[in-house]
Amino acid sequence: MKKLKNRWLIAAATMGVHVSIGSVYAYSVFKKPLLHDLDWQPSQTAWAFSIAILVLGLSASFLGPLVERMGPRLSGQIAAVFYSLGLVCAGVAVDMGQLWMFYLGYGVVAGIGLGIGYICPVATLVKWFPDRRGLATGLAVMGFGFGALFASKVFVYLIETFGLSTTFISAGITYLVVMIVSSRYLAPPPAGWTPAGMKVGGTEKPKKLREDPVQLTSMEALRTRRFYFLWSMLFINITCGIAVISTASPMSQQIAGLSAEAAATMVGLMGLFNGLGRIGWASLSDYLGRAGTFGLFCVLQFGIFWALPSLSDPLLFQIAVCVIISCYGGGFALMPAFIGDVFGVKQLSAILGNLLTAWAAAGVVGPMLSAFVYERTQSYAVSLYLFGSAYVVAIVLSMLMAWESKRLRATAIELQAVPEAN
Numbered sequence: 001m002k003k004l005k006n007r008w009l010i011a012a013a014t015m016g017v018h019v020s021i022g023s024v025y026a027y028s029v030f031k032k033p034l035l036h037d038l039d040w041q042p043s044q045t046a047w048a049f050s051i052a053i054l055v056l057g058l059s060a061s062f063l064g065p066l067v068e069r070m071g072p073r074l075s076g077q078i079a080a081v082f083y084s085l086g087l088v089c090a091g092v093a094v095d096m097g098q099l100w101m102f103y104l105g106y107g108v109v110a111g112i113g114l115g116i117g118y119i120c121p122v123a124t125l126v127k128w129f130p131d132r133r134g135l136a137t138g139l140a141v142m143g144f145g146f147g148a149l150f151a152s153k154v155f156v157y158l159i160e161t162f163g164l165s166t167t168f169i170s171a172g173i174t175y176l177v178v179m180i181v182s183s184r185y186l187a188p189p190p191a192g193w194t195p196a197g198m199k200v201g202g203t204e205k206p207k208k209l210r211e212d213p214v215q216l217t218s219m220e221a222l223r224t225r226r227f228y229f230l231w232s233m234l235f236i237n238i239t240c241g242i243a244v245i246s247t248a249s250p251m252s253q254q255i256a257g258l259s260a261e262a263a264a265t266m267v268g269l270m271g272l273f274n275g276l277g278r279i280g281w282a283s284l285s286d287y288l289g290r291a292g293t294f295g296l297f298c299v300l301q302f303g304i305f306w307a308l309p310s311l312s313d314p315l316l317f318q319i320a321v322c323v324i325i326s327c328y329g330g331g332f333a334l335m336p337a338f339i340g341d342v343f344g345v346k347q348l349s350a351i352l353g354n355l356l357t358a359w360a361a362a363g364v365v366g367p368m369l370s371a372f373v374y375e376r377t378q379s380y381a382v383s384l385y386l387f388g389s390a391y392v393v394a395i396v397l398s399m400l401m402a403w404e405s406k407r408l409r410a411t412a413i414e415l416q417a418v419p420e421a422n
Contacts, residue, residue: 005187007128007195011136014121015143016182017076020175021083021117022147024052024110025271029155033164038097048090048106050364055111057360060119064353065218067116072124075349076183079117084176086110091168106168117179118144118356120186122336123349127188130345131195133337134290138282140336145275145329149268214408215344221351226342226404229397231358233294234335236394238362240301240387241328243370245270248321251380255309256317266318270325277326282333290338291405295398297327298391305388309381342405 027049034045067075089105122140129136151171158167221227244251248270249263258266285293304320311317339351373383 018143025148051107053363059115080179083113087172281330
């Protein structure tokens with residue numbers, strides 16, 4: 001018999017993949033060098049990141065079923081090749097001064113690697129932690145949040161020392177090695193496996209592991225209203241959060257009077273809270289429930305977004321922004337566990353891939369809507385009130401999802417009781 005893998009090492013391998021692809025959030029450190037060295041326009045450099053996020057969502061959706069069939073190890077290695085090749089291609093494009101090639105490399109090719117690399121380890125880790133799904137998904141996507149925190153300082157040093165092109169190529173080679181090594185340990189648990197000290201349906205154990213009420217395929221999930229509830233919840237949370245991320249520095253300088261240096265420090269802290277929010281909110285959901293936790297941080301963000309325009313105190317402003325970013329990260333962490341609760345883990349990768357189209361849409365809508373409103377008002381207050389109001393819809397949706405989860409559990413209990421009654 002093969003030796004059973006250690007699920008905590010599975011978690012570490014998952015984080016290795018996600019820390020690598022999470023470096024995409026450090027893209028802002030490339031913007032100024034791209035503008036200076038290549039004389040590209042701000043809108044042109046911004047599109048590379050938008051394309052990468054768009055392709056991430058689309059590739060996760062279309063390739064989700066294929067990831068299920070290939071398994072996490074092969075999927076992770078394919079993700080490594082695409083993401084690394086995209087970075088190398090971006091480096092060559094910078095050296096040649098070709099914008100279209102930069103879009104192709106950093107946007108399309110690396111974006112495919114992002115999509116595959118995001119879903120394959122998360123789905124695997126959820127299966128290894130049926131007792132703590134929130135903790136599992138938090139551990140997985142925490143690495144994605146921390147990716148920029150680890151990479152940004154290194155990228156700045158490499159750019160200043162070796163140049164922009166060499167930095168992209170070096171990052172591509174480094175992440176190829178890290179992701180390949182991490183992916184080789186990824187594997188699903190054996191069929192019927194449960195953690196030590198737990199037994200599905202057992203009564204003699206100190207903690208009972210609940211069975212999933214349903215096990216749906218990705219196509220079956222698409223035919224349910226709860227899928228679109230989750231999609232809309234994720235879309236709202238990402239749209240509002242990414243709008244803050246895209247304007248954090250100038251907004252903090254206008255509202256709270258931060259210096260450029262202080263604003264840059266705040267952006268670094270945002271990366272930290274992005275990661276901490278993923279593990280923190282997801283772990284809390286193991287106790288409060290997914291819908292309850294999502295509803296809680298939507299209520300919190302509703303209040304903060306409406307308060308931000310009047311927070312002229314620099315410290316309070318930075319605290320408020322960091323809380324928003326923790327909730328932004330928490331939304332990502334909750335979704336894989338939420339899927340397991342209401343759809344089962346039968347095709348979790350495929351369902352998560354379909355759900356991540358919300359990320360693709362929000363990655364375009366959030367920054368564009370924020371920029372559109374600011375250009376016409378020359379103030380961030382209107383856009384903050386607008387995004388804050390959107391959380392009213394998210395709160396209602398979280399209440400509907402709480403009802404859906406309760407209904408599924410009740411139906412499953414009734415069906416289990418039918419054979420006993422006969």
